[in-house]
Amino acid sequence: MAQKLSTEAHYKSLVDQYDTWLFDCDGVLWEGNRLISGATEVLAYLRKIGKSVLFVTNNATQSRKSYKAKFDKLGVEAHVDEIFGSAYAAAVYLSTVLSxxxxxxxxxxxxxxxxxxxxxxxxxxxxxxxxxxxxxxxxxxxxxxxxxxxxxxxxxxxxxxxxxxxxxxxxxxxxxxxxxxxxxxxxxxxxxxxxxxxxxxxxxxxxxxxxxxxxxxIGKPAGTMLECIKAKHNFDPKRTIMVGDRLNTDIEFGKNGGLSTLLVLTGITKEQEVFGPKPSSTVPDFVTQSIGDLRALI
Amino acid sequence: MAQKLSTEAHYKSLVDQYDTWLFDCDGVLWEGNRLISGATEVLAYLRKIGKSVLFVTNNATQSRKSYKAKFDKLGVEAHVDEIFGSAYAAAVYLSTVLSxxxxxxxxxxxxxxxxxxxxxxxxxxxxxxxxxxxxxxxxxxxxxxxxxxxxxxxxxxxxxxxxxxxxxxxxxxxxxxxxxxxxxxxxxxxxxxxxxxxxxxxxxxxxxxxxxxxxxxIGKPAGTMLECIKAKHNFDPKRTIMVGDRLNTDIEFGKNGGLSTLLVLTGITKEQEVFGPKPSSTVPDFVTQSIGDLRALI
CATH class of the missing domain: 3.40.50.1000 (HAD superfamily/HAD-like)
Structure with missing residues (x-):
């Protein structure tokens, strides 16, 4: 059963449990070109208290470099080596796994x-x-x-x-x-x-x-993307959380990789799919309305 | 078990059993703009001995009128009211079934x-x-x-x-x-x-x-196409045969409609799929290499 987060104590406990935070972007940090309210402040806060922040997107229309320009435009701090896209993962898969x-x-x-x-x-x-x-x-x-x-x-x-x-x-x-x-x-x-x-x-x-x-x-929920991240960053899966809006990609990806998972409801998945009478078989560890909810800690 | 036809006696018996002959076009009468050898002669022969000939195609890129132009260009006798295409069947479905x-x-x-x-x-x-x-x-x-x-x-x-x-x-x-x-x-x-x-x-x-x-x-193998044909032509399903090159469209269509079926091997289906060690579950009544084989009767 997923735990619904809503109080400052919930968010405090969450932040204490995880050192590495993997974020999906579309539907989590923004929708198209519109930032999700509070996303920037929460990301800045996580960095400030020493967390590692990585961005894991299935969006393959842009390279990591062009995707970074989107972060810049929206005023969200990000570095190219923190961004993992499915186009990058596919290129790495071709060059390494398939030689x-x-x-x-x-x-x-x-x-x-x-x-x-x-x-x-x-x-x-x-x-x-x-x-x-x-x-x-x-x-x-x-x-x-x-x-x-x-x-x-x-x-x-x-x-x-x-x-x-x-x-x-x-x-x-x-x-x-x-x-x-x-x-x-x-x-x-x-x-x-x-x-x-x-x-x-x-x-x-x-x-x-x-x-x-x-x-x-190659992208989420497949494990190839996590292999790409592991090749560049050290993290302890037990102290890592995947934050996403899609059960069948983000949450499955986190679970397949042995990570904890936080579902936000600002994108594709509706609350009904987790807590309704016919819930999905993919159960996130935590659910919160929006990434902006973590502003309770700031 | 499908019967493989190869002798003049086989084809004579086939022609005696059926009054109405439904033909798929691509892969049966022609491939692209290349006529299947003997197709014109066989169609002319069937008409000459008093058989009804109809053309039943899933090709929806052309209307029946433009499709007739293709028959004309290839020198195959056909009349617009003998041609049934899936675009026509879809239009009829919208106007009649869906009102x-x-x-x-x-x-x-x-x-x-x-x-x-x-x-x-x-x-x-x-x-x-x-x-x-x-x-x-x-x-x-x-x-x-x-x-x-x-x-x-x-x-x-x-x-x-x-x-x-x-x-x-x-x-x-x-x-x-x-x-x-x-x-x-x-x-x-x-x-x-x-x-x-x-x-x-x-x-x-x-x-x-x-x-x-x-x-x-709407097209083959669905029954809607046969309903369209029935609305325009009288035929006895027991004395009607569907000739086609695809098991999952033409042959299924004939079987669904209670017609007999003849598979030709000049199109999509390979002999192996009927007589090989792992035959398809869709079994035609008869199989012949090509519609041109019926020239044995001429």
Whole structure:
């Protein structure tokens, strides 16, 4: 049973128990370009009392560097080495776990964030933001020469997704059983300040439907992201808490990694899903309305 | 157990048993723009000996009228009232089964074939080929005013599918539980002369993934298509045979409708799937290599 936090004593006890705080961003710190009230003050307070603060996002539209610009714009302190995105985790997965050969390329269904992270890891790619693949012109296999060096397809949220990209990605996977099929994350929706839009999982869905198999998803709740964090930061899982708004990504991610979990209700998950008559099977350790609630301690 | 046909006596017996012959087109009569060898002669022969010939296709990119032009171009005799497409069946489903109100509109993720069939049934629509929805420009809910008269989303194969269409369709369905979610058909792939491309099922997948529920699929193997045919043609199911290349659409469609079924191996299904060590649970009555095999009778 999740513990609902509401008093100063609750928050004091929480802060005392955990040294490392992992934060999801969309729906926790902000919604689109609107900060969640109190988020900045709470993060500053946690830093002030000596806590480690890390940001763990499935958002793969931006690289860590561009994502840092968003923190800056919203006035939230963050450093690039504190930010872990699913595009970064996917690039690290390719270079370390798969030892992706230097002469191979990744076909990208996604945006510049994926391209920047692949580039940082020294991985060649095509598709993505390339003008020839960002078109609504008719696509025919007759007039296409596949690149034989493609060894992986990587899908993320792509607001320029189109039939040409879907078709090329599908053909690379269909024609070569050795071609890896990866997704930055499986989030079915993407929260914006004005409502939900289709997420990375929705962008990969045409390819997985045509192919009849699912991609390996790298972001939360998969453990790959935690491996990336562990490679850069020391932390004791017993004294680490994951703060998120989604049961099936953030909270599952924390539980899979042996971390404690705090659900906030400023994003996707509604209180009903935890405390209602038919609660989700994913149970966070703690629930609070908003990260801003921790201002009770300031 | 399916009967494998190969001798003149087999084909003679087949032709004697059935008065009405329903044909799938892609993978049976042609592949892309390439006729299957012998298809024209066999169709002409069946007509000559007094058989009824009908064409039943899940292809919703074209209306029956434009589809007839394809028959003409390939030199295959066909009449508009012999052609049944899933775009037509979807339009008929909306106007008859749903009694879709005249003041409501359908949001179309699809091509001109769907628009033409909706227009013929007097149903208003938006999306589809409208220039403002055929764009790769960024989409934001902030700058979009949904049309409150949208009462259904209809998805078909759309080679101009993009994030704006996916997002609008998703939002219409998400914001209004009364909004009908229909698909012309669920084919995951679309066969062309040069290989497979993502099909209508793949184009609907981003929306169903984001939404967390599947559309009602109108084309084969659903019974709606057969209802449309019954409304226009008299036939005795016991003396009717469905000829197709896909087990999960054509053959299922025939079996669901109480028709006999003939699988040809010139399209999606491989012989192994019927006679191999792990055969599909969908068993056609008859199997032959190609529709052209019936030339043995000519």
């Amino acid at each position: 992706f050969p230097k002469d191979k390329k990744v076909y990208v269904v996604g945006m510049s964030g994926i391209e920047e992270e692949l580039r940082e890891e020294g991985i060649s790619f095509l598709g993505g933001t390339a003008p020839e693949d960002n078109t609504l012109a008719p696509f025919s296999l007759e007039h296409w020469t596949p690149d034989p060096s493609v060894g992986a397809v990587l899908c993320g949220l792509d607001t320029s997704v189109n039939y040409t990209k879907m078709s090329k990605a599908f053909q690379y996977l269909l024609s070569n059983p050795e071609c890896n099929f990866l997704a930055t994350n499986g989030d079915s929706t993407y929260p914006t300040a004005h409502g939900l839009l289709p997420g990375a999982g929705a962008c990969a869905a045409p390819i997985s439907t045509a192919l009849g198999r699912e991609p390996l998803s | 879709f109100p005249k003041d409501k509109k359908v949001y179309v993720v699809g091509m001109s074939g769907i628009e033409e069939e909706l227009r013929e049934e007097g149903i208003s629509f938006l999306g589809g080929t409208a220039p403002e929805d055929n764009t790769l420009a960024p989409f934001s809910l902030e700058h979009w005013t949904p049309d409150p008269s949208v009462g259904a989303v209809l998805c078909g194969l759309d080679t101009s599918v993009n994030y704006t269409k996916m997002s609008k369709a998703f939002q219409y369905l998400l914001s209004n539980p009364e909004c009908n979610f229909l698909a012309t058909n669920g084919d995951s792939t679309y066969p062309t002369a040069h290989g497979l491309l993502p099909g209508a099922g793949a184009c609907a997948a981003p929306i169903s993934t984001a939404l967390g529920r599947e559309p009602l699929s």
